[in-house]
Amino acid sequence: MPGKRSLQDLSKVLEHELVPKHEVLSVEEGLEILRRYGIKPEQLPWLRASDPVARAIGAKPGDIVRIYRRSPTAGEIVVYRYVVPG
């Protein structure tokens, strides 16, 4: 792993204007998402646990992360990521 950065450095990642808001879902919320799309968790797009944002918000493998993205055409779009090891 390329030199562990401190937690403080990592939280700066979240302040950057190009990084959209990420949040870890509770188990119930996660299950609701999987039910809504009728899929297994691996069928969501993946997010590596080593991703700087994932580390900054403390997402662990197995978590589902919700991301609120800004878009010039759609206003706001909500997407989900499944956190995987590595």
Add this chain to the structure above:
Amino acid sequence: MSEEKIVSGIKFGILSPDEIRKMSVVQVTSPETYEEDGTPRAHSVMDYRLGAIEPGQVCPVCGNTIKGCPGHFGHIELAVPIINVLFVKHIHELLKATCPKCGRLKISPQAFERYRKYLAKLKDRYPYLARLFTEYIKRQAMKATVCPYCGAKQPKIKLEKPTTFIEQYPDSKDTIRLNAREVRKRLEAIPNEDLELLGYDPRDARPEWMVFTAFPVPPTSIRPSILIETGIRSEDDLTHKLVDIVRTNERLREHIASGAPEIIIDDLWELLQYHVTTYLDNEVPGIPPAKHRSGRPLKTLAQRLRGKEGRFRGNLSGKRVDYSARTVISPDPYLSINEVGVPIDVAKILTVPERVNEWNIDELRRYVINGPFKWPGANYVVTPDGRRIDLRYVRDRKSVAESLAPGYIVERHLKDGDIVLFNRQPSLHRMSMMGHVVKVLPGRTFRLHLSVCPPYNADFDGDEMNLHVPQTEDARAEARTLLKVQNHILTPRYGGVIIGAIQDYISGAYVLTIKSTLLEKEEVIELLAAAGVVKEPPEPAILSPRKLWTGKQIVSMFLPEDFNFHGKANISSGPLRCDDINCFWDSYVVVRQGKLLLGVLDKKTIGAEQQDSVLYWLAKEYGVEVAAAFMDKLFRLFIRVLERKGFTLRLDDVAVSEDVQTQILNLLSEAFEKVRNLVEQYSRGTLEVVPGRSLEESLEIRILEVLAEARDKAGEVAVSSLNPFNYAFIMARTGARGNVLNLTQMAATLGQMTVRGERIWRGYMGRPLPHFKRDDLGAIARGFVVNSFFRGLSVTEMFMHAAGGREGLVDTAVRTSQSGYMQRRLVNALMDLYIAYDNTVRDSSGSIIQFAYGEDMADPSKAPHGKIVNVERIVERVLGEI
């Protein structure tokens, strides 16, 4: 009928020697393939037991004839182990990752347990990550210099081109060549558990199976021999190669049995390895490909699968099909954009199956009576019990026609009104294959409307196109509702029109709609007739002394009555520029209530690939049928206008007067003088350096600037001396064809030729051609072409021009091959994505790719040029003005 079964899965593995022997019906030992009487020899690669291949022959193994016998494998018992080239990479990795002494994977026992548990966890949830993890383990194991189990020092193992492994211990200089037997022994020693950690499933892929001891001989049916007309048999390349293998193997066996010297045995061993390697893949790097007697390289197993003509790209991803035709294309402006002209000879071969019912029975009877050689006829009749009657061989077609009854199917000739798919390669977007309505015509070429050239990227310099006839009612319905050309007037890429006026249509529209065009009654009638319109003309614009109509009035007859539009024309630039309705030059277009009141029609308003044009709003607001009809009728009329006028391009159009010619030459000599000055400054070292550039680069940049300016000025002088109503100039202004640069090059001067953005300097030492002095940095010696196309180029100028032109050709060739490869990769990656009913984008396994299509659910074909609403247009449509 055989029992129906469902495939629940497919697993790939490596054939073990046991399996090879188990499925074998004969051991092949004879290098001779035929007996003296020409019958296949037993125990040869043509043995009868390998399957029935001739009609009437009964297979001794399964009892079927050629129709039912699937063919059977035989095998060769190899005298020595032989490495399978297709697996050398894996063998090499395994040899490096395991200990040659004890066979264990070089991972410490503690790490081993940890990795094993972790891998098991990954395997059932993240198979993709598991793959990556086994790679990681493999790399770890290959790093070890000492075996963690037996403590043995580890050698370096190198792979020498195709199949030779060489080992070297770190403290010795000697290298040891590992033979296939040794390699196999080491692979055998690797325990199953260790293999699992590397991602192998030892039940289906033991590594020692990557080294052959028994060799499968495929059935004769996959390598058929062909009889040449002289009666001589010609065997398949695979058979040749198998014979080589058998022959070498038998010789090797004899030598070993007789205790021949080791060198001879090793030589034969290597030869056998060569034959087996080339049998599997005749294009492996490092060895010469096996050749036929004629010198042609043999086509062996890998060559059957690989590449454009291989099994995958040539027979599975794409195949040759029936009900298709291909021929040269040519233009026909009298067709609708939705039509395609089909030669009668093609229409007599392509057929549409039509089911007989009480309403079409009379017509179909007529077709059957006409038969296969008279259009419109029929080629086949299919009876309700599935019998196909080939009308070519029916003597009494009348009685066949008589016997028709509801339920029969008649495969009738293609006729007017049928729907077909029309295609031109490369099929890069969906408009490369569109639905056209058939119009059967005399001649030998496919005919198409000129406005559909841009989506196909077609021209008529010999282009060929393909045509396919849909064979089911569903396919035809789909083609008619979705694929017709009119449904592709708006491109799905950005929602703009891609089918519109081009070239002469634009010139014609301009000539018709300029203020000076006034038409007599007879002319109006002739033009309307050309458009195929039967309609009362409007009141004439001028009543007395004669009734005269304007071109704008004619165009207005084809616009919907409530259509409003305003916008610039293409000619609105330079001195003719107009930005609003107060326009003297007729370069601002205004349509109110379906009447063209101001402005000329040209590329901007009716051309293809133009934003917010008249054509665009017609298609958008009145539907594609209206837009298609508009083009079908009006474009024909435009062509008629040109035919009446005699519109052309002549040499005079680009001829300039003596006076202007001197002006141009003066301008150029001034520039050359400037260049000489710059060169002098450069050699004296007083030249001002451009920031960030060397002195030489600065000189070149300055010279290029000076010469480009000179050419532009010369062009301006020449173009402004041209009659603004000469044909070349009209075409350039309206956007029909050509531009001011083209005019400049024809009338004034070609200007500086460049290669890779530099003046031309390569060739001889210090000069591009021997006609110049060495190190002459002047304009002419470095590729400035003084003459125009009108005046003609000198010898050296012509060379410079060709050098510049060559670069363009090379660029296009390189670009097309690169973008073609990229296209293939993209298509293969994206082809099975779809938008599910919940608007998510998913792949074939149902996994989510996007949570909403495009993450904004916007359809680009309905959001022109990225804009979702055009408020201005809505206001104009409602108020009729802005």
